[in-house]
Amino acid sequence: MAEITPLRSPAETGLAKLFEATKMRYPTGVSIAREEAFRYFEAVGLPTRRVEAFKYTDLSSAFRDAAHPAEVPSAELAAAVVAGAQGFAGIEAVRLTFVNGHLIADQSDLGRIPAGVTVTPLTQALSEGHALLDQLTPVRQASENPIYQLNTAFLADGALIAVKAGAKVETPLHLRFIATVSEAFSTATRALVVLGEGAEVTVLESHEGPDGVAYQPNDALDVTVADNAAFRHVRLNAEGREAVALSTLSAKLGAQASIETVNLVVGAVLSRHQVYLNFAGADAKAIVNGASMLNGSQLADTTFLADHAATGGVSRELFKTVVDGAATGVFQGKIIVQQAAQQTDGKMMSACLILSDDGQMMNKPELEIFADDVACGHGATCGALDDDLLFYLMARGLPKAQAESLLVQAFLGEAVEAVSHEAAREALVAEIERWLAARG
Secondary structure, three states: OOOOOOOOOHHHHHHHHHHHHHOOOOOOEOOEOHHHHHHHHHHHOOOOOOOHHHOOOOHHHHOOOOOOEOOOOOHHHHHHHHHOOOOOOOOOOEEEEEEOOEEOHHHOOHHHOOOOEEEEEHHHHHHHOOHHHHHOOOOHHHHHOHHHHHHHHHOOEEEEEEEOOOOEOOOOEEEEEEOOOOOOOEEEEEEEEEEOOOOEEEEEEEEEOOOOOOOEEEEEEEEEEOOOOEEEEEEEEEOOOOOEEEEEEEEEEOOOOEEEEEEEEOOOOEEEEEEEEEEOOOOOEEEEEEEEEEOOOOEEEEEEEEEEOOOOOEEEEEEEEEEOOOOEEEEEEEEEEOOOOOOOEEEEEEEEEEOOOOOEEEEEEEEEEOOOOOEEEEEEEEEOOOHHHHHHHHHOOOOHHHHHHHHHHHHHHHHHOOOOOHHHHHHHHHHHHHHHHHHO
């Protein structure tokens, strides 16, 4: 029988060559199975629209070629780019700075880590076989995703953050990712955050880079939240306008644990943010919100999955999208309630505001319920600005552009109100105001 050779795109062929050329650069071990991860990706390939989970986001078309993994920048270049960084810049925080996907110790606050917190560069953790590395990939569904597996295969740097049981960390940790490029490259970073029982921490995450260069970041954040612990997370995507940005958040929640995560998107020509939650302990709670502001030819995809596997879990998801120009918004969300997860309470909502004739929004909310004592629901709306409200504001002397901006800001405000850290919430509001001001 003749052997069948699958057709591969130039990007897939390039990724295979890059993997073979670069896989020996980075530390490995049982916790980072690079070879297995890439073989999984190789078997699946870059997803096309024929793959249901990527029906609205064709990565095979988006990746025309495979960008080479970024090199460690010089100290001078790193210092120069950090000086102009804007994401969450005015907030008092302990910063871990990544430039072109590499942790830059000289531009990070490794010398003032809060009490109760330890931070280990991921390359060091891998080399030493850190005990907490077995908590990478805490959610099974993430390991079945080609984007996440591609991150594992090319993982170059990151951080392992451990929060001691009972520690109440008041100063937020800021994972600051900055790209500085003149030609396209790719990055693959991973942060692992492990909270001990009863611990509390806030993590800010910002991503920014230059316009005009089609660089390819792929970052992942793995979180394990022990019983009675609380994890708060605020993420800002302000990538360059030509970037193709992929990201994954996977989190496992213990009994009476809680997570709050809000993602704001203004950057990248194409972005896909994946959130995987596993409610492993009873009475866990989650707030997962997102706000996307899109124009031009941007496409922003938010894909969410909540797997309720224990009793009494509560999840609330709210995603707001504003579409202008010929941009496209995508939301795919699924709540799974296992048979053992009685008394689950899950609510999921996606709402879109379209400001132009050419904009579009794709919504796909789902419920998959195997228990019989639950309260779950989902919804999706899509529409234009309310003409009556617009007339009301203009009748009171506001120019049309200002009236539109107020309505848009009010629409998005509900999503960012979930941020409990006041300064971070104000920073997201400022990003919304900047986008509206640029729109005119």
